[in-house]
Structures are given as structure tokens and as C-alpha cells.
Amino acid sequence: MARPMTPEPHPRPDALVFTDLDGTLLDHTTYSFEAARPALERLRQSGIPLVLATSKTAAEVAPLHERLGLGATPAIVENGAGLYDPAAPETGGDAAYQEIRSALAALPRDLRAGFQGFGDLEAHDVATLTGLSEEAARLACKRCHSEPGLWSGTEDGKRRFLEALLGHGLSARQGGRFLTLSHGSSKADAMASLVRRFRPRLTLALGDAPNDVEMLEAADCGVIVRNDHAPPLPLLKGEDTGRITRTDRPGPEGWNDAVLAFIDRISAR
Ligand SMILES: [Mg+2]
Structure with missing residues (x-):
């Protein structure tokens, strides 16, 4: 046919x-x-x-x-x-980003405490961290698909944090500065x-x-x-x-x- x-x-x-x-x-x-x-x-x-x-x-x-x-x-x-x-x-929407934020919120408190994402910060904190202007930082915070942040806990805590996120279908990439969480693309x-x-x-x-x-x-x-x-x-x-x-x-x-x-x-x- x-x-x-x-x-x-x-x-x-x-x-x-x-x-x-x-x-x-x-x-x-x-x-x-x-x-x-x-x-x-x-x-x-x-x-x-x-x-x-x-x-x-x-x-x-x-x-x-x-x-x-x-x-x-x-x-x-x-x-x-x-x-x-x-x-x-x-049309993209931020459903994927909201899923990442919900997965973070569902983590045990000790694991969640080690990670500070852009969604936990004000634009002026992001400006300080990145060296961007406050206006540019505001645009950088308009996320739809991934969540960059800083890990401040132990290495073992980080391993358990990443393992727990994997259970939510999320993976992480360590860049020069930020640990970025996403659905893995x-x-x-x-x-x-x-x-x-x-x-x-x-x-x-x-x-x-x-x-x-x-x-x-x-x-x-x-x-x-x-x-x-x-x-x-x-x-x-x-x-x-x-x-x-x-x-x-x-x-x-x-x-x-x-x-x-x-x-x-x-x-x-
Ligand atoms: Mg480059």
C-alpha cells in the first residue's frame, strides 16, 4: 500500500x-x-x-x-x-521547568538544602553570581526547561541528590560554575x-x-x-x-x- x-x-x-x-x-x-x-x-x-x-x-x-x-x-x-x-x-511554556521545581520540592529536606537554584534566588542574587546586569539576570531567570544552581553540600550528598533526581527522570550537568538540572537533552x-x-x-x-x-x-x-x-x-x-x-x-x-x-x-x- x-x-x-x-x-x-x-x-x-x-x-x-x-x-x-x-x-x-x-x-x-x-x-x-x-x-x-x-x-x-x-x-x-x-x-x-x-x-x-x-x-x-x-x-x-x-x-x-x-x-x-x-x-x-x-x-x-x-x-x-x-x-x-x-x-x-x-507556545513552549514552562511545564518542564515546573516539573523540575516540583521534583526539587519533593526531595528529602537534607538533600534539597544543598542545592540553590535560580528559582530560589532573586534576580539581583543571580546578577551577583553570574556577573550579568540585573536586567539580563531577570531574563536568565525566565526558565522553561532547565534549572541551574549551586551545590553547597558534601560530595556524598551531591551523589544522593542526583540519584534522587534520577528517580524523577532528571539528570544534571556540571558546568564551569553551575550544576544544571534538566530532563536530559x-x-x-x-x-x-x-x-x-x-x-x-x-x-x-x-x-x-x-x-x-x-x-x-x-x-x-x-x-x-x-x-x-x-x-x-x-x-x-x-x-x-x-x-x-x-x-x-x-x-x-x-x-x-x-x-x-x-x-x-x-x-x-
Ligand atoms: Mg561558548
Whole structure:
């Protein structure tokens, strides 16, 4: 029996580019993407969608998404725990976040006491902890899918805390500073769902930090953007074959070089 025809949701792009923000597309210190403008323009001309992939919330990403002129292209937010869909920014809701908060509330008191999440803090506390302005911290607190926080208990307590959360279907990732709780999706998982949706012929991913590694390794081409403010990433799977490369220049300068070279390469085929 013939399978029913399903409509094609998007014209199939030649490529889909996934990029981390801080230290990758955005300068580590100034948060500027000025140096990447030539490559951003080439992507636009070539009809290649740019997917932002970040630990930031949808509320934090929306103004940058707008300044970059990314139109209807979704962005990966909260480290892959959610998507920001500019066509329907309000439809995501925060049900997943409320589940995390309920799971925390249901923990034995001694385990709960060791964890202080953004939801337990005022915006000005988050501003102090993160170095964000109070306004930016307010946007960082508008969470829908994940809960970052600080663990202040013992290592054994942390192990029991994480075990108890696992019983609620939650897992945790330790970043440079925050322990982030979520239902377990990574940037690479969210990337896979967008690849199924857009069906690009090729994928390019760019990042600078350990939370980008899975995404870099999952892409057809990966680019490690030089970041002089953090220890370099270890040698990744795919660097030996040239599938993953490193930029000479840091941040948006390196990003610009790598994306222009990628577009040159695919347009020469
Ligand atoms: Mg980064």
C-alpha cells in the first residue's frame, strides 16, 4: 500500500549551521559579533539557516536572534533542553521547568538544602553570581526547561541528590560554575531534531567549550573556535581525519574565517 504523502515543511537547505554563542560567535569579552558580519551575510545570501545553540534562555536569546536577522529559524536554548521558536515564541511554556521545581520540592529536606537554584534566588542574587546586569539576570531567570544552581553540600550528598533526581527522570550537568538540572537533552539531541526537520545536505557546528563537544562530533563538519580565556579542548574524535578543525583566530574572527571557508567549499562542489 502506498504511504500517504507528507507535505515538505521546508525547502531542503544545502546546509544547516549550528553555533554556540559566548566565545564562539560572540567575542568573549565584548559580546560583539561585528567581526563575523561578512560570513553572516554570505550565509543569508546562500539561504543557509543559522541555528543558535546556547545555554541561554529563550528570553535572553530573542533580542540577539532579532539583531542577527535570523527570521523564523529556531534556536537551541538552555543547553538543548528546549527550542526557541520565533514563529511561536509563547507556545513552549514552562511545564518542564515546573516539573523540575516540583521534583526539587519533593526531595528529602537534607538533600534539597544543598542545592540553590535560580528559582530560589532573586534576580539581583543571580546578577551577583553570574556577573550579568540585573536586567539580563531577570531574563536568565525566565526558565522553561532547565534549572541551574549551586551545590553547597558534601560530595556524598551531591551523589544522593542526583540519584534522587534520577528517580524523577532528571539528570544534571556540571558546568564551569553551575550544576544544571534538566530532563536530559543536550545541544546534540536538539540538533538531531532540527536536522530531521530541515533535512540539510550538510551540517556545520561551531563551538569553543566542553558543552559543545557532542554537537561538534555529531556534525558533518565541526569547528573548534579558539578561546584564549579557557583551557583548550582536548583532541576530539574527527580531528585526525580533518572532519573537525580549529580556527587560528579567536571568537567571531575565527568564526568568520571558518564559515566563509565552509561556504566556499560547498559552493565549489
Ligand atoms: Mg561558548
